Amino acid sequence: MKITRIINNNVVCAVNDRRQEMMLLGSGIGFQKKKGDDVDTVKIEKEFFLKSKNVSGKLYALLAQIPMEYIRVSDSIIQYAKQSLNKELNENIYLTLTDHINFAVARYKQGMNFNNALLSEIKAFYSNEFRVAMKARDMINEEFNITLPEDEAGFIALHIVNAELGSEMEETMKITQFIHKVLNIIRYQFNIHFNESSLHYSRLVTHLKFFAYRLFNNTVVKSGDSDFLHIIKEKYSQEYQCSLRIAQLIRVDYGKELTEDELVYLTVHIKRVIDEEKD
Structure with missing residues (x-):
């Protein structure tokens, strides 16, 4: 495999023998490397093959700014979600979830916790996704030695729902509020x-x-x-x-x-x- 782009010391883009571009993670995999060099395959920890050029381009830009631990834990959560829910997820979740984890950890370290106004609805309407998100929260807490609140699991659940529907966060929140309104009509x-x-x-x-x-x-x-x-x-x-x-x-x-x-x-x-x- 040949390197096509250096994201940082731990993330590179490369092409395989079938001319497919992929993203490779590994400690020091990009250190003192340049475009056209062979990939040190011994250092590969994770391989990502994203079909969407738009998603991959934005993910590259994000990973140039943050440690690889964020995409590593994000990938673990995504694989766990796919297996637990037995569903395919839109690959945009690699970008949105990784970015959210980075933001959530930064907010926690600054003592800024956001309340999730839709938490009760998320628990009720997306119980399976919320169960997965609680596990995801534990994975993040363990990786970064922090204690994120339950509200964060609610936000993560919405990212999973987004990926199931192929929708944006704003639309998923709109859907959640819509369900709440309809159930209230039936209830009353x-x-x-x-x-x-x-x-x-x-x-x-x-x-x-x-x-x-x-x-x-x-x-x-x-x-x-x-x-x-x-x-x-x-x-x-x-x-x-x-x-x-x-x-x-x-x-x-x-x-x-x-x-x-x-x-x-x-x-x-x-x-x-x-x-x-x-x-």
Whole structure:
């Protein structure tokens, strides 16, 4: 492998025999090296092959400013998240999570702790991602000998959700707030307390998460069988009225209109979770 770029003493870019560019980490791997030199393969600790030139370019710029420990712990967290959640993650997380860890550690050392206003919602709506994020927080604490608060696990969970959806942090926070609003409408209309560990509650939240993603990206499901909507309106009239209230919220707050199919799916999910709460 030949070096194509020196990021710092511990990070270089190189091309392999198949002309693929990759990023290599290792203590001293770039020390006294220059473009065109052979890579000292003995010093390679981590190899990264990022498909996106935009992501890799920004990551190179970040790693030129911070120690390699940050990308190393970030990669460990990402691999753990992929394995635990059994999901692929958008590679942009290498940039966003590494940058966040760097910022979080710096803030901690300066005595600046940020409260996560969405922590309770994150725990409820993204319980699996939050569980992974708590492990990630422990990994960061151990690596840098610090004690980050639970709020930081909430921020990390959002980065994981971003990578699952392929969205930006601002959009993920918008989705989280949207789910909170919708669940409040259901909660107050039926005067119930959700069992957050139940299967149908989990399915409802998952539906709302991906529904909101489609909504904010203008890819809502198109209307299909209007006869089915008529059956749902008759059979689940209270739940359908609740869906109409949610549609009104979406119209007023987001300027979007729900299709008939979206109303049907939403009504069915509401019906399931309400029936479960009654049992």
